[in-house]
Amino acid sequence: MMSFRRAARTDDNQAEIVALFRKLGWYVLIVSQLKNCCDIIVSKNGRTVAIEIKDGSKVPSARKLSVGEEKFKNEWQGEYALVISIDDVIDLNKPTKES
Numbered sequence: 302m303m304s305f306r307r308a309a310r311t312d313d314n315q316a317e318i319v320a321l322f323r324k325l326g327w328y329v330l331i332v333s334q335l336k337n338c339c340d341i342i343v344s345k346n347g348r349t350v351a352i353e354i355k356d357g358s359k360v361p362s363a364r365k366l367s368v369g370e371e372k373f374k375n376e377w378q379g380e381y382a383l384v385i386s387i388d389d390v391i392d393l394n395k396p397t398k399e400s
């Protein structure tokens with residue numbers, strides 16, 4: 302079950318990641334205020350991806366998914382990606398075989 306949380310923390314790179322997705326023509330829905338969910342949902346040309354953002358400048362242990370994030374990842378029935386840098390956004394922007 303998803304619910305809202307107060308003052309949800311966002312990773313330091315979230316604004317930069319969101320800005321780049323938008324610059325590349327993706328629609329971005331920020332859902333980081335929801336518990337047990339991803340940070341953003343993006344769509345472009347019929348493709349929709351649930352995105353969890355982690356700060357790549359932090360040590361790997363600080364980038365670990367929470368229990369709720371892991372549950373969402375395992376239960377999400379669409380495309381899911383973990384994004385830690387703008388390079389990940391650029392990779393996701395590349396056309397897929399279906400595109």
